[in-house]
Amino acid sequence: MLDNVQTLCKVTNGVLRQGDPQQKITGIMSRCKAVKPGQVYFDVKGGPGSDENILVALDKGAVALVISKHKKKLPFNNHKISVIAVPKVWDAFWDCVSYHRDQFNIPVVGVTGTSGKTTTKEMIASIFKKKWGKILKTEQNLNLPSFVPGHIMRLTAEHKAAVFEIGMNRRGHVAKQSRVIKPMIGIITNIGQAHVGMLGSKEAVIEEKGSIIEGIPKNGYLLINADDENSGKLDLSSFQGKTLRFGIKNKADYVAEDIATGLDFVSFKTVIYGKEEQIRVPISGKHNVYNALAAIAASTLLNIEVKYIKQGLAGFRRPKLRLQLVKGINDSLLINDTYNANPDSVIAGLEVLKELAKDRTSIAVLGNMLEQGVFTNEAHQRVGRRVQELGIDYLITIGKLARQIAVGARKHGMPEEKIKSFDQRYEGSFYLKKHMPHRAVCLFKGSRAVYLDKMVEYLKDPAASPQTIQIIR
Structure with missing residues (x-):
């Protein structure tokens, strides 16, 4: 575990300029004002405000600092504070996040797509909770790279599974997160026009969403929407895992039939483990059938019992400000x-x-x-x-x-x-x-x-x- 300065130096390939290599640490933080006692502060911004940020972090209780190797002078004289110098502070920070993630051999699901990410993530989390109790999930819809370290660093030995939402507003965001999250199961809910203004074209959006495969292992799975035209244009030639599909209209591995919607529910029939099952989810809208199918697919790939799948979907609570x-x-x-x-x-x-x-x-x-x-x-x-x-x-x-x-x-x-x-x-x-x-x-x-x-x-x-x-x- 990343529990002392010596391990931190190994993970970041850093040089200990001063301090005790056996100094205990409780976590890492890249925002000086959010530092908690016992944590390591990574001076990712550097620049003119570097000294002030470091002093704020120390005042908050930081016991160690990670700084750029180009920073020669420190704004304090306390030699008890451990200081590690690295080539690139931001890369070192992500190295630590990735190292922490690798300490946990648990089922992990990553969800990306244009619409339905948060709802699908919450459906999966609800099922996981019924099965395993203590699980980790992305908070709210905080799904950009800047939030991922905070989510991953919350992982502890108590967590039995995790589901992460993977968002983007720049090229490379999905791949960056997926490579660190390393989902055994990746889900692309659908691919629409959102963010086309940022990436420049629909084709670029398709490519970006498809880059979730960069973090999925060779024995992993990718779940995509069989009814979504743009998902059919994904280039999966380099993907070594298995691709499965969910849908309503087109041929798929997971299909919903006899769909009914009401004021606050949607219900349908689908086959789970070879047997037809009636599913009911407390949220309206036919489009939410796709989200539920994705959650069912991910759950069956992890061999979760039907009773937990049904209970989890029935107990699903819709995210705030959504329908x-x-x-x-x-x-x-x-x-x-x-x-x-x-x-x-x-x-x-x-x-x-x-x-x-x-x-x-x-x-x-x-x-x-x-x-x-x-x-x-x-x-x-x-x-x-x-x-x-x-x-x-x-x-x-x-x-x-x-x-x-x-x-x-x-x-x-x-x-x-x-x-x-x-x-x-x-x-x-x-x-x-x-x-x-x-x-x-x-x-x-x-x-x-x-x-x-x-x-x-x-x-x-x-x-x-x-x-x-x-x-x-």
């Missing part, structure tokens, strides 16, 4: 799906809106979708077209980019009088407060920076519950 149902003013139903948005997830949300509304008035409240780059107008107009195709009764857009959703809806025949566009969410809130139809069903969906959840808060029924969000059962 939460809230009682609104004038006896309306508000669908709070405001955590984030891309064209594919918004369209999935629209389909849930249509399913739940039935004969009630349906209203889509849609905000800006960020990170679409040169495809911004096209992406928003595509969503607008789907609003019209689904027969949504009213469309309200929030934000300047989202006005293109209205453009797309108009182009495909949605009447002008059924569309309202606002640059600010408070304008839309005031409008709906005044004009909310009786028993309407409203979907709120947009990128996190638009904060459409504040509209839900404003429009919820104040008499329904003292809590901010009330999940309707």
Whole structure:
């Protein structure tokens, strides 16, 4: 284990400039203000603020420092503090994270994709908990490389399994995380247009998502969506593990049939270990069948009993701000799906809106979708077209980019009088407060920076519950 300075020097190929090689350490940290007593502080930023950051880390209780070999002078004279010099501090930090991960021979699953990562991760975690009790999972949806060290360093001998969410907003992010996480099972939920603005093309996004295979061992597995067109374009020629597929429409290894959806559930039949099983998950939306199938597939590859799979999915708790149902003013139903948005997830949300509304008035409240780059107008107009195709009764857009959703809806025949566009969410809130139809069903969906959840808060029924969000059962 990484428990003393001597081991730290070996792992990082560092040189001990001063201090005791037997100095005990309790962990590592790259943010000076977050250092806890007994930890090692890695001076990853260096530069002009290096001295101040080091002093802050020492004040917080750091017992050792890892610095660049080019840093000649220290801002203190305490020779009891262990100081290790390395060629590149950030690389040394990740070497330690990777070393810590390698100390644990437990089942590990990594989940990437455009949409559904957090939901799939939570479904798997719920099953794992039923089987093993103590497991580790990515907190919330903190899935970029900067968060991975914190997650991995929480691994202890008590954890029996782990599931990590692998996100990205730059080229190389997925591969970097996968190589350290080393998942026995990698999952790509789907591949859509999110982050195309960052990477420049759809092909680059496909390549980036597919790079999860770089961390999967030769005896590992990759699970992909058989119904997702872009997943079918993955270059898996270098992958030495086994690829399996889950789906609803196309031929797959894990298939769902007889799908039924309700106000707060989705159910389906699938074959597990050669026997047909009825599955029920407490979250609405046909798209969540894919997430559940991925969780089932990962669980069967780890030989988890059917009873734990069923119990885990039945006990799954939907992530915050994802398809939460809230009682609104004038006896309306508000669908709070405001955590984030891309064209594919918004369209999935629209389909849930249509399913739940039935004969009630349906209203889509849609905000800006960020990170679409040169495809911004096209992406928003595509969503607008789907609003019209689904027969949504009213469309309200929030934000300047989202006005293109209205453009797309108009182009495909949605009447002008059924569309309202606002640059600010408070304008839309005031409008709906005044004009909310009786028993309407409203979907709120947009990128996190638009904060459409504040509209839900404003429009919820104040008499329904003292809590901010009330999940309707």
